[in-house]
Amino acid sequence: xxxxxxxxxxGFISVLSGFFGVGGGFILTPILLLIGFSPLEAITTSxxxxxxxxxxxxxxxxxxxxxxxxxxxxxxxxxxxxxxxxRPLVYTLEERGWDEVVIPFLYIILLAYFAVKMIRQxxxxxxxxxxxxxxxxxxxxxxxxxxxxxxxxxGVGGGFIIVPLIITSLGFNPKKAVGTxxxxxxxxxxxxxxxxxxxxxxxxxxxxxxxxGALAGxxxxxxxxxxxxxxxxxxxxxxxxxxxxxxxxLKLVGLNKAGLLIMGVFIVxxxxxxxxxxxxxxAMKEG
Numbered sequence: 406x407x408x409x410x411x412x413x414x415x416g417f418i419s420v421l422s423g424f425f426g427v428g429g430g431f432i433l434t435p436i437l438l439l440i441g442f443s444p445l446e447a448i449t450t451s452x453x454x455x456x457x458x459x460x461x462x463x464x465x466x467x468x469x470x471x472x473x474x475x476x477x478x479x480x481x482x483x484x485x486x487x488x489x490x491x492r493p494l495v496y497t498l499e500e501r502g503w504d505e506v507v508i509p510f511l512y513i514i515l516l517a518y519f520a521v522k523m524i525r526q527x528x529x530x531x532x533x534x535x536x537x538x539x540x541x542x543x544x545x546x547x548x549x550x551x552x553x554x555x556x557x558x559x560g561v562g563g564g565f566i567i568v569p570l571i572i573t574s575l576g577f578n579p580k581k582a583v584g585t586x587x588x589x590x591x592x593x594x595x596x597x598x599x600x601x602x603x604x605x606x607x608x609x610x611x612x613x614x615x616x617x618g619a620l621a622g623x624x625x626x627x628x629x630x631x632x633x634x635x636x637x638x639x640x641x642x643x644x645x646x647x648x649x650x651x652x653x654x655l656k657l658v659g660l661n662k663a664g665l666l667i668m669g670v671f672i673v674x675x676x677x678x679x680x681x682x683x684x685x686x687x688a689m690k691e692g
Contacts, residue, residue, distance in 0.1 A: 415618025448560025484553025
């Protein structure tokens with residue numbers, strides 16, 4: 406029964422991953438911490454999961470032509486370098502017993518910043534931010550490095566950093582940002598997971614259950630982007646950051662069950678709104 410719950414958890418999170426282009430790890434890691442995983446176990450398991458969700462999500466975005474390959478490769482390679490810089494830092498935190506506080510605290514800072522960024526972006530009309538024809542190489546390298554460093558430090562794909570940064574600082578169209586981010590994330594997390602797996606033991610069956618749930622979910626999430634306007638996606642991503650932020654704060658004060666409840670409520674809200682959108686479009690077609 407326990408493994409079935411991980412299967413469902415992987416499916417729910419991967420729908421959000423495919424929809425927002427965030428890899429899923431930044432949602433899964435706080436949940437694993439709330440369940441009782443150690444920070445290193447949560448980071449390694451989350452990176453393993455994110456490899457699966459990224460592969461699955463990319464296949465759908467390739468069909469929709471949402472991936473800018475050159476830009477994604479640049480960010481991915483820069484992020485790979487950053488993972489090797491961040492990994493020794495995480496091991497040092499664990500050795501000194503600081504990981505239980507520092508890692509959730511870093512989540513709180515980053516989530517608060519990007520929640521505000523994306524909610525503000527959600528108030529802009531789609532036509533206010535036309536996508537440029539080319540993108541700054543130094544900025545792509547910077548974004549990739551930051552995403553890779555955060556990925557290896559917090560056990561996330563880096564997409565929850567990359568997506569808002571390339572939208573707000575580089576002018577990416579949100580749907581192109583989602584697909585391109587997933588490609589960069591796949592490169593980053595594959596190297597990040599391999600680096601951690603050498604020295605960290607995890608329950609690979611739990612990881613496989615999470616990935617199995619992800620195989621269908623992320624493709625469904627990617628297709629759901631067609632039913633939402635860009636500004637709606639930005640605003641909902643901001644709300645997701647706030648919900649995950651609340652979970653991280655509650656983890657620090659020992660209210661793990663309350664944190665899980667809040668994140669569960671958001672998942673129900675997201676699916677209810679998505680189903681409503683599909684029904685409305687079907688009704689309009691029939692009419």
